[in-house]
Amino acid sequence: MKKQIKMQRNFLKAEKWIKWDDLDRDQKKGVSAPPMTKDYPEDAELIDLIPYDQLKVGDSSLKKIMKQRKSRRKYSDQKLSLEELSFLLWSTQAVKENRNKRAVPSAGDRHPFETYLYINKVENLNKGIYRYLPVEHKLIFIYNEDDLNVKIAEACRKQKFIADSAVIFIWTAVPYRSEWRYDVLAHKMIALDAGHLCQNLYLASESVGAGTCAIGAYYQQQVDAFLDIDGEEEFVIYLASVGKIE
Numbered sequence: 001m002k003k004q005i006k007m008q009r010n011f012l013k014a015e016k017w018i019k020w021d022d023l024d025r026d027q028k029k030g031v032s033a034p035p036m037t038k039d040y041p042e043d044a045e046l047i048d049l050i051p052y053d054q055l056k057v058g059d060s061s062l063k064k065i066m067k068q069r070k071s072r073r074k075y076s077d078q079k080l081s082l083e084e085l086s087f088l089l090w091s092t093q094a095v096k097e098n099r100n101k102r103a104v105p106s107a108g109d110r111h112p113f114e115t116y117l118y119i120n121k122v123e124n125l126n127k128g129i130y131r132y133l134p135v136e137h138k139l140i141f142i143y144n145e146d147d148l149n150v151k152i153a154e155a156c157r158k159q160k161f162i163a164d165s166a167v168i169f170i171w172t173a174v175p176y177r178s179e180w181r182y183d184v185l186a187h188k189m190i191a192l193d194a195g196h197l198c199q200n201l202y203l204a205s206e207s208v209g210a211g212t213c214a215i216g217a218y219y220q221q222q223v224d225a226f227l228d229i230d231g232e233e234e235f236v237i238y239l240a241s242v243g244k245i246e
């Protein structure tokens with residue numbers, strides 16, 4: 001067997017848990033926990049989303065939407081409403097209570113992700129890259145440039161359908177949030193956690209007449225470069241395109 005394949009398989013196994021008590025973990029050493037969300041400038045203009053208790057979308061039966069869920073790569077020209085986008089963001093990352101509880105689980109409650117969006121077709125929002133604030137349930141506009149949807153699709157190994165979507169979700173990992181607790185065990189946890197995000201996005205999208213496609217095929221450095229991140233302490237881990245379906 002190729003050495004690298006063996007190494008990668010080992011990454012998926014849970015053998016290191018035997019050494020849990022001996023791991024030199026920052027949490028065990030008493031290092032204070034890192035912030036659970038990324039900061040934003042004090043003077044940033046925050047864009048309101050629709051709060052959970054005012055959402056009128058997303059009431060389809062779970063049984064029905066699980067049956068109809070599939071990866072959808074054909075999107076209509078119809079825009080998502082701000083309410084629909086609010087629901088998708090709430091379903092994937094919003095902090096539900098004062099504590100760090102969200103609609104998705106996360107190993108050790110670490111929630112090591114940030115959510116960025118490329119908004120292409122959403123009512124009342126200009127095109128461009130935005131960041132979601134999960135505690136405030138608000139957005140920050142970051143920037144726009146011509147044909148960003150096409151450029152992102154190119155950086156996702158030229159998967160052209162991505163450029164036609166209404167929104168591209170771009171999730172980054174901030175690995176230290178999990179490493180602080182799990183040290184060398186963190187990385188498998190982060191990969192497992194990422195799956196929950198996207199599954200909730202699939203289900204929430206179906207429930208508002210939209211479709212999602214998970215995107216794992218992308219060029220790391222090219223996609224990182226669309227966001228103001230260092231590629232080490234924060235890097236893109238997963239994307240998903242979302243759009244209204246006929």
Ligand SMILES: Cc1cc2nc3c(=O)[nH]c(=O)nc-3n(C[C@H](O)[C@H](O)[C@H](O)COP(=O)(O)O)c2cc1C
Pocket residue numbers: 069070071072073159213214215216217218
């Ligand atoms: C981790 C992951 C990465 C994926 N990456 C891509 C991708 O880059 N492009 C794509 O078109 N589909 C991608 N998919 C979607 C799969 O192709 C799809 O889930 C699979 O074919 C099963 O089809 P279904 O989702 O309709 O049941 C990905 C799915 C997962 C879970």
